[in-house]
Amino acid sequence: MEYSRFVSLAIAVAAVACSSGPSAEAPAPEAGAEAAEGVTAAAITTDDLEMHLTAFAHDSMMGRESGTLGNYLATEYLAAEAARIGLEPAGDDGTYFQTLPVVQRRVDPEASPSVAGEPLELGKDYVPLPRMRGLLPFGMKGSLDGVQVIFAGKASDAGAALTAEQMAGKLVVFDTPVGPDGSPNMEAWNRQSLQSYASAAGVAVAVLELLPPRFAAFFTRPRETLGGGALPEGPLGMFVSREAAARLVGTPLDGLAAGTLGETIEGTFRFVQAPVPHQARNVVGILRGSDPSLRDQYVAIGSHTDHVGTTSQPLDHDSVWAFNHIVRPMGAESPRREPTAEEEATIRQLRASFETIRRSRLDSVFNGADDDGSGSVAMLEIAEALVNAEERPRRSILFVWHTGEEKGLWGASWFTDNPTVPRDSIVAQLNLDMVGRGSDDDIEGGGPGYLQLIGSRRLSTELGDLVEEVNTTGGHGFEFDYQYDAEGHPQNYYCRSDHYMYARYGIPIVFFSTGSHQDYHQLTDESQYIDYEKLRDVSRLLYGIAETIANLDHRIVVDKPKPDPNAPCRQ
Numbered sequence: 001m002e003y004s005r006f007v008s009l010a011i012a013v014a015a016v017a018c019s020s021g022p023s024a025e026a027p028a029p030e031a032g033a034e035a036a037e038g039v040t041a042a043a044i045t046t047d048d049l050e051m052h053l054t055a056f057a058h059d060s061m062m063g064r065e066s067g068t069l070g071n072y073l074a075t076e077y078l079a080a081e082a083a084r085i086g087l088e089p090a091g092d093d094g095t096y097f098q099t100l101p102v103v104q105r106r107v108d109p110e111a112s113p114s115v116a117g118e119p120l121e122l123g124k125d126y127v128p129l130p131r132m133r134g135l136l137p138f139g140m141k142g143s144l145d146g147v148q149v150i151f152a153g154k155a156s157d158a159g160a161a162l163t164a165e166q167m168a169g170k171l172v173v174f175d176t177p178v179g180p181d182g183s184p185n186m187e188a189w190n191r192q193s194l195q196s197y198a199s200a201a202g203v204a205v206a207v208l209e210l211l212p213p214r215f216a217a218f219f220t221r222p223r224e225t226l227g228g229g230a231l232p233e234g235p236l237g238m239f240v241s242r243e244a245a246a247r248l249v250g251t252p253l254d255g256l257a258a259g260t261l262g263e264t265i266e267g268t269f270r271f272v273q274a275p276v277p278h279q280a281r282n283v284v285g286i287l288r289g290s291d292p293s294l295r296d297q298y299v300a301i302g303s304h305t306d307h308v309g310t311t312s313q314p315l316d317h318d319s320v321w322a323f324n325h326i327v328r329p330m331g332a333e334s335p336r337r338e339p340t341a342e343e344e345a346t347i348r349q350l351r352a353s354f355e356t357i358r359r360s361r362l363d364s365v366f367n368g369a370d371d372d373g374s375g376s377v378a379m380l381e382i383a384e385a386l387v388n389a390e391e392r393p394r395r396s397i398l399f400v401w402h403t404g405e406e407k408g409l410w411g412a413s414w415f416t417d418n419p420t421v422p423r424d425s426i427v428a429q430l431n432l433d434m435v436g437r438g439s440d441d442d443i444e445g446g447g448p449g450y451l452q453l454i455g456s457r458r459l460s461t462e463l464g465d466l467v468e469e470v471n472t473t474g475g476h477g478f479e480f481d482y483q484y485d486a487e488g489h490p491q492n493y494y495c496r497s498d499h500y501m502y503a504r505y506g507i508p509i510v511f512f513s514t515g516s517h518q519d520y521h522q523l524t525d526e527s528q529y530i531d532y533e534k535l536r537d538v539s540r541l542l543y544g545i546a547e548t549i550a551n552l553d554h555r556i557v558v559d560k561p562k563p564d565p566n567a568p569c570r571q
Contacts, residue, residue, distance in 0.1 A: 003367045035479040044381040044539045046532035049080055052081070052377035052525045052536075057369035064368060065309030066411075067102050067224045067276035072344035076304050078283045078376065078401050086309060087285030087399060090420050100281040100404065100414045101229075104274045105130060106222035113144050115247045117339055125244035126270050128422045129237035132224065135248070138203070139234025141270045147171050147201045149248045149262030150192045150435070155205050161258035171265060173245050175253045176207040184210045186311035202236035202237040206245035208251065215239075218404040224276055226410045230558075231271055238269070238452045242363060282399040284420055289550065291394035298398040300429040300507075301382065301542065302412065302498050303375030304405030307368025308309035308521060315523060323525075324518040331520030333491070348444050369527040371520060375437030376401055378539040387545055393550030398426065402498045405433075412498035418506055427555045429509045430546060435538045436530040438514030448534060451478045451512045451541075454485040454493050455500075460508035462557045463537040463549075467510055470548050476541045490563070496568035508564035510545075512538065 056077060067520050079096035080087075084353055091098040091275060091359050107128050120126045129138050148170050149320075153161040155174040162172065176184045184207050197478045208216065232345045249262035283305070288293035328334035328342045339347060354360075366430030367373070386392070398421060406409025416423065436442075438450040457464030471478050494500060499509040514534065519525040563569075 005362065015142050015231065016542050017551045019495075036544055042384060044385050044536055046536050048197060048381055048384075049535050049539070050527070050530075050532050051379055052380055053369060053373050053530060057367040057373040057525075057527045059365045059367065061245050061365075061367070062511055063309035063366040064305060066306040066407055067153070067278060067280045068264065068309060069173045070309070071306050071403060072278040074376075075281045075283050075403065076300050077400070078118060078305065079123045079381070082283065082285040082383070082399070086287075086382070086387045087383055090284040090286045090398070091282065092420075094571070096283050096285055097279075098284055098415060098418075098420060100226060100280040100282070100410060101402070102224050102226055102276050102280040102410070104222050104276050105231075105271050107220055107272045108270045108272045111268060111270045113268050115244075115263050117266070118180065119248070119267070120240075120244055120247075122269070123220050124241065125208075126204070126238045126240045126269070127216050127219045128271070129219065129351040130225075130231050130271060131234075133333060137233050138237030141231035141233055142201065142236050142268075143270075144171055144202055144236060144265045144546040145267040146264060146266075148264050149173055149250075151175075151249050151253070151258060151260040151262060152506055153258035155207070164196065164199045164295060167197060169201050171202040171204055171248065172200045173240075173248050173262065174203070174205045174247065175242075175256075176210065178210065180209075195374050196237050197235050200235045202238065204238050204240045204245065205246065206240055206242045208239045208244075211239070224407065225281075225520055226280075226404065226407070228273070228413065231273070236269070245469070249304075260328075260480055261557050269336045280403050280410065282403055283399075283417055284415070285383070285399045287383065287392065287397040287399070289394050289396040290392040292371055294394045295396050296422075296425055296427045297369060297395045297555065299395055299501065299546050300398040301379055301432070302402055302429060302502075303432045304372045304402045304411065304498055305376055306403050306406050306411075307371060307373075308406055310364050311523065312364075312365065314362040314364040316360050317523060318354040318360060319351055320363070320522060321518075321524045322347045322354070324522055324524065325350065328522075331516050331525075332515045333516045333520055334518075342424065363523045366521065366523055367526050369530055370434045370436045370479055370514075370517070372405070372433045373523055373527070374530060375432030375435060376433060378497045378542065379434055381536075381539050382543050382546065384548070389547075396552035397550060405498055409498055409501055412501035416501045419571075423505060423507075426502065427508050428460075428549050429499055429507050430542055431497055431509060431511045432513075433497045433503075433511065434513045434515070435520075435521075436532070436535040437515065437517050438534060439531060442517035443515040445481065446515065447479075448537075449477050449479045450514060451480055452484055452493075452511075452515050453480045453482055454511040455503060455514070456485070457508040457560075458485075458494070458509075459503060459506065459560045460556050460558050461564070462559070463508045463510060466548060466556075469545045471541060474541070474544045476537065476544070478537075478541060492571045494571045500569050504563050504565040504567075506541075506558060508556050508558055512542065514523050514538070
């Protein structure tokens with residue numbers, strides 16, 4: 001939405017309070033809806049979707065972060081609904097659940113390295129760098145006790161100053177040059193250059209005080225990771241302060257020659273791990289197909305159950321809404337910045353308008369109603385409608401509610417690496433992620449028929465054509481936006497949701513989304529802001545597409561090159 005429209009909206013206080021702003025009451029039920037309180041209808045209805053989403057994105061689910069009680073409760077809800085609907089359990093050991101091996105890793109507070117008898121202070125002097133997706137390939141198992149330090153020059157020259165023999169078994173310390181804007185220059189500090197440090201015991205970069213304060217907190221708090229098992233081997237990595245680096249080397253860094261030997265470290269830091277407090281689980285169910293010759297093939301439909309949990313500092317909900325409406329129209333996709341004086345006045349006017357209809361309320365739960373409560377409950381409605389159809393589809397429909405999407409596509413990665421049905425029996429995967437918004441207030445060009453499609457022809461021309469055909473012949477009336485499917489698009493949506501874990505194995509996919517908006521990854525992503533008619537219409541479209549694929553007399557044709565499943569994703 002253009003900024004001038006924001007201002008107009010703010011001035012029209014009554015309109016804001018009654019429509020675009022946080023609503024005072026829930027929308028009226030759909031006329032003629034069949035669902036009574038606590039009972040769902042066989043058809044896909046707005047009442048059913050709202051009932052499910054109000055429960056699924058409730059504060060009691062505590063933001064549904066994977067590995068927490070909130071996500072555990074959310075998956076219990078979905079499994080109970082899958083059983084009620086009549087889906088066949090397809091998880092582990094005859095249940096609806098596929099449990100992921102997720103562990104919590106943290107820095108052991110009882111261990112710390114020392115130099116010349118003085119310990120380094122965690123968070124102030126050093127921050128250990130764990131192995132993480134997309135991060136440099138540091139190890140997490142090893143020791144620095146008795147290891148000698150060697151200075152390697154500037155981080156901008158990483159990999160060029162020392163030989164493998166010089167670095168072998170030592171802690172390699174880099175200084176960090178600062179650019180004209182005061183930011184650290186680490187252009188050469190990358191995954192490729194670090195391969196040359198395989199012989200080192202560890203690598204330390206003097207950059208800690210140049211990074212935001214939250215950086216140290218981010219890397220020192222406990223973190224969950226998928227996989228468990230033994231900690232990865234390799235050189236230990238850490239960021240250190242410039243003062244700590246000088247202590248390690250035994251002399252100030254300015255003018256120091258690369259190859260200078262430093263102190264010998266006493267002790268070490270180490271990582272420890274334990275199971276997460278609550279199991280991280282996919283929910284998997286099957287509607288078995290009617291054709292004996294095709295029922296062992298599957299059309300997969302997926303969404304993700306998790307969101308990003310809670311915040312330790314409660315905020316005023318309506319103030320957050322007003323601020324984001326003006327300053328961050330795409331929520332977390334918009335850059336953080338301070339409002340201008342004009343914007344600040346508009347925000348105050350918006351906030352004042354909300355005070356005319358209700359008291360302020362503190363909020364600490366990232367409810368994730370659209371992300372991805374909308375896709376999760378749409379799947380329930382699609383499943384119930386298919387189960388109760390006059391004729392079941394010929395192929396089976398595989399419903400997978402993935403966990404851990406927000407952690408790095410954990411659930412989809414685990415399921416496709418360890419599928420509960422033969423992987424080559426999945427003929428297509430349809431992914432729903434954020435499908436409950438998309439108005440012109442949410443996104444430029446939005447409206448009732450707005451829907452983003454990503455990946456629909458990346459592996460199969462036929463699948464992309466079929467989606468268009470179902471939309472037209474079924475009278476769904478959607479106008480598909482393909483701009484985010486462009487190769488190299490900076491938003492990188494093709495690589496950011498669960499569908500890619502299927503596509504990497506050559507399974508044709510379509511990613512459906514109504515797009516980002518001001519409540520994306522914000523405390524304000526709540527069920528009261530969902531467009532339930534839009535969510536119903538998207539669900540009906542997905543029903544039609546899944547049914548059509550399932551009833552084809554042939555498998556969807558894959559006519560595009562399949563990617564390497566172990567290679568990084570490319571938009």
